[in-house]
Every structure is written in C-alpha cells, then in structure tokens.
Amino acid sequence: xxxxxxxxxxxxxxxxxxxxxxxxxxxxxxxxxxxxxxxxxxxxxxxxxxxxxxxxxxxxxxxxxxxxxxxxxxxxxxxxxxxxxxxxxxxxxxxxxxxxxxxxxxxxxxxxxxxxxxxxxxxxxxxxxxxxxxxxxxxxxxxxxxxxxxxxxxxxxxxxxxxxxxxxxxxxxxxxxxxxxxxxxxxxxxxxx
Numbered sequence: 001x002x003x004x005x006x007x008x009x010x011x012x013x014x015x016x017x018x019x020x021x022x023x024x025x026x027x028x029x030x031x032x033x034x035x036x037x038x039x040x041x042x043x044x045x046x047x048x049x050x051x052x053x054x055x056x057x058x059x060x061x062x063x064x065x066x067x068x069x070x071x072x073x074x075x076x077x078x079x080x081x082x083x084x085x086x087x088x089x090x091x092x093x094x095x096x097x098x099x100x101x102x103x104x105x106x107x108x109x110x111x112x113x114x115x116x117x118x119x120x121x122x123x124x125x126x127x128x129x130x131x132x133x134x135x136x137x138x139x140x141x142x143x144x145x146x147x148x149x150x151x152x153x154x155x156x157x158x159x160x161x162x163x164x165x166x167x168x169x170x171x172x173x174x175x176x177x178x179x180x181x182x183x184x185x186x187x188x189x190x191x192x193x
Contacts, residue, residue, distance in 0.1 A: 014049065029047075110184070112182070121144075121170050121172060131186060132163070137181065
C-alpha cells in the first residue's frame with residue numbers, strides 16, 4: 001500500500017502534514033526536496049496530495065523535517081499544555097521562575113510565562129535574541145524594559161512589541177509583589193539542548 005492510499009484510507013492528508021511541518025521549520029520546497037533526494041515539483045505534488053510518495057521517500061522527508069512517521073498519521077487538531085504541566089525553563093537572570101507554555105518542538109512561535117520577584121530580571125548587561133519579533137504582555141505587576149538605553153515601564157495589561165535583535169534588558173518595577181509576564185517570540189528561539 002502506498003503512503004497516499006494509506007492516507008486516503010485513514011482520512012489523514014499526509015501532504016498537508018508535510019507542508020505544515022516544512023513551513024513551521026521555515027524551509028523552502030527546494031531545500032527539503034534537495035535534502036530528501038526528490039525534485040521540487042514532485043515534493044509540491046506530494047504536499048498537495050496529488051502524488052504518492054514511496055515509503056523510502058516518505059522516510060527521507062520525515063528525516064529531513066525531523067518528524068517521526070507517526071506524526072503524519074496521528075496529528076492532533078491542537079496541542080494542549082495544562083497549567084500543572086508547564087515545564088520550568090531557565091534563561092538566566094535573577095529572581096525569576098519561567099515556564100514554557102508552547103509544546104516542545106513548536107518552531108513557529110514560543111510563549112513563556114515569567115514570575116519575576118521585585119528587583120529581579122535579566123541583569124544589567126543588554127542581550128539580543130535570534131527571533132523576528134518579541135511580544136510582551138504584563139499580566140500583573142510592573143515591568144521595566146530598556147531598549148537601546150531607553151527605559152519604558154509597563155503596567156498590568158500593557159503590551160510591547162519589538163525586534164529582539166535590538167539589545168535590551170528587563171526588570172520587575174514592582175516594589176512589593178511579583179510581576180507576571182507573558183513573552184511570545186516568533187519564530188521560536190533555537191533549542192540549544
């Protein structure tokens with residue numbers, strides 16, 4: 001049975017899954033086709049479910065896209081991360097507890113929740129991040145963000161959107177309560193594990 005026949009039998013559109021994985025990883029048709037030993041035109045047809053891939057081709061595509069073959073057939077409609085299961089992460093800084101809100105492996109965007117103690121933050125040395133856009137939402141408390149030596153203080157409910165390659169720092173500007181902040185990066189920050 002070809003991958004296409006299996007796809008049709010299961011009601012799963014393998015091409016759609018492959019295309020979504022390629023787009024999430026920000027790869028072109030040509031890059032993926034070349035790495036998997038296929039032509040760009042053939043990969044385009046596979047992604048549109050107009051051609052069936054051999055098992056060997058499908059395995060090479062999955063390897064190129066860092067997917068397990070099972071992900072093509074068991075793709076959930078969405079990924080839920082329950083509050084009690086937020087994995088703690090550590091990006092450095094002081095007086096902070098941080099949690100990853102998006103599923104591991106999600107590359108299109110990344111959401112992080114930070115609890116920052118009064119006076120806690122990233123530290124005095126400006127840093128930059130390899131993403132296109134950073135969105136900040138202050139859930140509670142006050143957050144001071146310094147971009148290129150200009151400080152802005154955000155109150156609960158305020159947002160800030162900026163290019164994270166610009167050197168910046170942040171700190172809790174609350175004096176007697178923790179500051180809770182939602183950070184969203186697009187694309188997701190690289191995994192250095």
